[in-house]
Structures are given as C-alpha cells and as structure tokens.
Amino acid sequence: MIAPMNRIAFAAFALLTTAWPGTLHAQDVPGIEICTVEKTMERRTSCLQSNVDFLQKTINKLTSDHQQKLDAANRQIEALKGAVIGMQKIVVELQAAQKAAEDAKKPATPAAAKEAPPAAKDAAPAKEGAK
Numbered sequence: 001m002i003a004p005m006n007r008i009a010f011a012a013f014a015l016l017t018t019a020w021p022g023t024l025h026a027q028d029v030p031g032i033e034i035c036t037v038e039k040t041m042e043r044r045t046s047c048l049q050s051n052v053d054f055l056q057k058t059i060n061k062l063t064s065d066h067q068q069k070l071d072a073a074n075r076q077i078e079a080l081k082g083a084v085i086g087m088q089k090i091v092v093e094l095q096a097a098q099k100a101a102e103d104a105k106k107p108a109t110p111a112a113a114k115e116a117p118p119a120a121k122d123a124a125p126a127k128e129g130a131k
Helices: 002-019 041-105 110-130
Strands: none
Touching: none
C-alpha cells in the first residue's frame, strides 16, 4: 500500500519538475556574500561591490521605514497634544462651574449672615407672646 503512494508521489514530483524547470535552478538571492573565497581580484572586487550595494539598499530601506514610523509618531503626538489641550479647557470649565455651585450654596456675605440671626430672635419672642 505504501509503495503505490510513493510511486504516485514520485510521478507527481517528476511531472512538476519537468513542467517548471526554472524552479530547480539556483537563484541569486541578494545578501552578504563571503568574498574571500574568490580567487581572482576582479571577482573579489565584484563580490565586495555586490555586498556594498546590498548594504546601501538595506540602509536606505530601513531609513525610509524608520522615517515613516517617526512621521506617524509625530502626527500622533500632535493629535494627543490637541486632545490634552481640549481636556484642559474642559477641566477649567468644570472647575469654574463647581466653584460657582459651591458659592451659590454658601451665604452671600458674612454681614448678611450676622444680621439674619437677630431678625430670627426678634421674631421668636413675638410668636411666643402671641400664644
């Protein structure tokens, strides 16, 4: 049972490799190469130049990516600054409203508060005498 499955898998693999022969060839993948194994000076120089080009492209890509991240962070910081300023205004307004509410609960002036009790004392004996 296993042998027929192996034959089918091998046949499928053989068909795929003949249909796409380019996929089996080695590809030149950009990256750092070891240039000390090159025998001739021209090949070694070419290898080193390839490494330099790869590193420059990598640095440029990383610089661009980081600059985009910094720009996005700066936009977010500015938006947060605006939000904080708006909240500070709201806090100031709420504090003013709270102070106004507390002032409304307190007596208007201390002089008026002192005058109010004697008027209440005068009214009290009059009520007692009326009984």
